[in-house]
Amino acid sequence: MTQPVLEISGLHVSYATDRGPLRVLRGVDLCVGRGEITGIVGESGCGKSTLIAAILGLLAGNAGVEGGSVRLAGRELLDLPEPAMRALRGDGLALVSQNPMAAFNPVLTIGRQLTDFQYRAGIPAAQKRQRIVEMFGRVGIVDPDRRLAAYPGQLSGGMLQRVAIAAALLTRPALLIADEPTTALDVTLEAQILRLLRQTRDETGTSILFISHHLGAVAGLCDRVIVMYAGTVVEAGPVAEIFARPRHPYTRRLIAADPGHLAIAAAVPGREGIRTDLPTIPGRVPDLTDPPRGCVFAPRCLEAEAHCHTLPPPSGAVGPAHRAACHRIMP
Numbered sequence: 001m002t003q004p005v006l007e008i009s010g011l012h013v014s015y016a017t018d019r020g021p022l023r024v025l026r027g028v029d030l031c032v033g034r035g036e037i038t039g040i041v042g043e044s045g046c047g048k049s050t051l052i053a054a055i056l057g058l059l060a061g062n063a064g065v066e067g068g069s070v071r072l073a074g075r076e077l078l079d080l081p082e083p084a085m086r087a088l089r090g091d092g093l094a095l096v097s098q099n100p101m102a103a104f105n106p107v108l109t110i111g112r113q114l115t116d117f118q119y120r121a122g123i124p125a126a127q128k129r130q131r132i133v134e135m136f137g138r139v140g141i142v143d144p145d146r147r148l149a150a151y152p153g154q155l156s157g158g159m160l161q162r163v164a165i166a167a168a169l170l171t172r173p174a175l176l177i178a179d180e181p182t183t184a185l186d187v188t189l190e191a192q193i194l195r196l197l198r199q200t201r202d203e204t205g206t207s208i209l210f211i212s213h214h215l216g217a218v219a220g221l222c223d224r225v226i227v228m229y230a231g232t233v234v235e236a237g238p239v240a241e242i243f244a245r246p247r248h249p250y251t252r253r254l255i256a257a258d259p260g261h262l263a264i265a266a267a268v269p270g271r272e273g274i275r276t277d278l279p280t281i282p283g284r285v286p287d288l289t290d291p292p293r294g295c296v297f298a299p300r301c302l303e304a305e306a307h308c309h310t311l312p313p314p315s316g317a318v319g320p321a322h323r324a325a326c327h328r329i330m331p
């Protein structure tokens with residue numbers, strides 16, 4: 001891995017609920033290297049959105065950080081006061097979300113909003129506009145004058161997502177968080193946005209954290225993959241390793257249960273020993289007000305042995321830059 005831009009270690013986050021604390025992130029460790037695209041995959045409810053909110057300093061009011069560290073370019077974010085965190089969200093950290101419409105004010109033109117994003121003092125108006133036009137060119141938006149005069153509701157979903165990516169890049173972020181950026185788009189637009197993200201990284205060197213349910217997209221876009229299950233990282237490694245030789249039983253089941261096998265196979269050749277005829281993963285994500293004592297996946301794991309239910313598994317190296325947390329791999 002290249003030098004890390006984002007380093008998260010031992011992160012614990014809980015939500016206060018009527019049933020007691022919901023332990024949504026339990027000791028999350030992850031790194032995003034400079035200029036790398038890192039994917040996060042996992043079933044709904046595994047804590048992806050909570051993780052992003054923790055990075056951005058946007059956790060819900062009933063959330064509490066109970067330990068750990070989130071460092072961006074070496075700077076601890078968990079200690080930053082809100083004004084500094086807000087400044088960082090307009091500068092070093094950028095988010096492109098599933099619903100670009102929510103990122104814009106519907107009653108202001110795109111031009112006005114992208115000009116306002118560049119709020120740092122001292123940039124002349126003409127230069128701001130020139131930067132926007134330049135960024136539009138980079139993300140493939142032609143006819144910038146027309147787009148700048150438009151209101152968000154006048155643009156299609158795919159076009160608005162391009163504008164959102166251009167807006168994010170205007171701040172020259174150290175880290176771009178793309179949270180399911182293609183979920184609301186059709187397949188053709190999805191392919192265009194994925195190409196754009198890769199091109200953005202290639203041209204600007206921006207590090208990208210890409211969250212998606214779509215394993216084929218992750219296989220085609222990312223350099224590294226982090227597999228989350230019930231608030232923990234169960235496996236992390238280079239994309240080819242994760243998809244060709246997944247080591248954790250959860251990763252294997254997740255890939256086998258994914259309908260997009262062709263997309264994964266096209267992106268990652270040489271897959272060995274992965275059955276594609278398995279049904280969806282039986283059972284459900286455990287109740288995190290009372291997490292299992294041992295391996296969090298043990299209640300659903302077809303390979304679990306007695307000690308898997310009583311002892312948390314250590315996370316250990318299973319290959320170069322490839323780790324997995326499973327008793328059967330790390331006895």
Ligand SMILES: Nc1ncnc2c1ncn2[C@@H]1O[C@H](COP(=O)(O)OP(=O)(O)OP(=O)(O)O)[C@@H](O)[C@H]1O
Nearest residue numbers: 015022024043044045046047048049050051060062
């Ligand atoms: N403010 C909150 N208060 C209580 N529980 C919450 C809150 N926000 C999320 N949760 C719960 O925390 C767990 C993790 O949610 P989170 O949204 O982080 O998962 P996710 O992996 O992003 O899921 P999805 O892919 O569906 O967005 C879920 O059980 C969710 O219901």
